[in-house]
Amino acid sequence: MVTPDSPPQRIFALDALRGIAVIGIVGMNVHAFALPGPAYYNPLAYGATGAVDYRVWLASFVFVEDKFRTLFAMLFGVGCLILLEKGGEQPWRAHYARMLVLFVIGLVHATFLASNDVLRAYALAGLALPLLAGLSARALVAVAAGLLMVHVALGLTAFGSAMVDFYLNRAGTDALLFAERNFGHDPAAIAALLEQGREGFGARIMRRSAAIPAQLTTLVASLPLNLAAITLGMGLWKAGMLKGQWRTFRLQRIAGLAALVALPALLALAGWLVAEGFPAALAGPVALVLSAPFDTLLGVAYAALAMAFMGSENALTRSLAAVGRLSLTNYLMTSVILAAIFAPWGLGLFGCVTRWQALALGLVPIAAMVLWSPPWVARLGQGPFERLWREGARILS
Structure with a gap:
């Protein structure tokens, strides 16, 4: 992820x-916009009407979910470290000004558009x-691994009761009811989420604004995982990989080893969910907790492959770089x-598409990015929000 200023020599x-x-x-993200919340984790919750939808879920779970979030966070860490290493007067103050402006941007983004915004975290x-910036590459990677284990431990503590209750065939416990509302197919919960997804723009802003204090709990809970990825990116920068x-x-070997560990584990977790019939008590912890170490490893594999093969300029890499x-x-x-596609003030397709149709509609913003980014970079360099971030941080620092 870019930071307000650019490094002197771009890689x-x-x-x-x-x-x-x-x-x-x-x-x-397209599934977060298109379908009720539980469907993001569980294809049985909503939006799966045929075999292709389950294949889309499987491919997303193994190759996409949280892998690119990991990359995004890693690159955020790289950008921050570059600016901290550049020094200047009061680099800490400038850094904290950047974080404050980023938090405000994320808060506005979450309130008006995407409640799953990652910028605040x-x-x-x-x-x-x-x-952490003064640590060695090896120490940063060790810190990242430790934070990842903290995330897994805290997650198992939070979701362990539901998993135990499921396997002991206990019914109606608070833990199972919570899991069903958030990761399963509770009819009342799904109906409420469908109604909520069709609310007007003003009503949505009011509801999300009122929920800002409660959202802080979720943000704090996500800190070990996000900080793990951010710190890992810093470590891989200092080690020279990024x-x-x-x-x-060497990059190919790292990618191969990481994928060799991650892919069988992710396929095994997916197989476990399929064999058990996608119970809510397992869908949540598998997606949010148990897959996290392997999502991170596969994110590292993607990064290594990109650094190995994206260094030479051609039409594809120039477009991606823009x-x-x-x-x-x-x-x-x-x-x-x-x-604009899914909200009621746009085309209003929320809850009206299947999983594979939502994924297909996700090609619209991807095409827009690929089309508009190269001419913008060629003419103006920085994007409008990069400029806003930079100028806001400059004023505050």
Whole structure:
């Protein structure tokens, strides 16, 4: 993810990787806009009417879900570290000004468009980065691994009761009811979410504004996982991988080893859900907790492959690099386009499409990014929201 200022010498493959990350995020965000919340994690909850929808879920779970979020967070960490390493007067103050402006942008984004906004979580996690910036590459990777384990431990503590109740055939417990409302097919919950998804623009802003304090709990709970990815990106930058300093063979080997661990594990978790019939008590913890280490590994594999093969300029990599240079603007404009398709003040297709149809409609913002980013970069360089972020942080610092 880009930061308010650009490094003195841009790394072409890194820009292309940013482009891949922001494009890949659309593959899951489209389901958040198109379907009720539980369907994001569980194809049985809503929107799966045929075999193709379950194949879309499987492909998304194994190759997309949280992998590109990991990349986005890693690159956010790289951008922050670059600016901290540039120094200047009071670099900590400038960094915290950037995080404050980013949090405000994310808050507006979450209130008006996308309740699943990640910018707020990145801004909060970013408060710790000046304390970590002086660590070595190896120490940063170790911190990232530790934070990832904290996330898994906390997640199992939160969801463990539902999993135990499910396997002990207990019915109607609070843990199972909570899981069913959030990750299953509770008819009342789905009906309420469908009605909520069709509310007017003003009503939505009022509801989300009132929920801002409650959202902080969710943001805090996401900090270990997001900070793990951000710190990992910083470590891989210091190690030279994301600077483009590693040889192609080494990058391929890292990608192969990471994928060799991650893919069988993710397929096994998917098989577990299918074998058990997608119970809500398992769908939540599998998607949010148990898959997290393997999502991170596959994100590293994607990063290594991009650094290995995206360094030379051609039509594809130039387009991806342009998308990446406008990653903040493209991330936000994706929400504008998806809202125009699915929100009631747009085409109103929320809850009216299947899983595969939603994924197909996700090609619209991807095409828009690919088409508009190269001419914008060629003529103006920075995107409008990158400029807003930079200028807002400059004023505050």
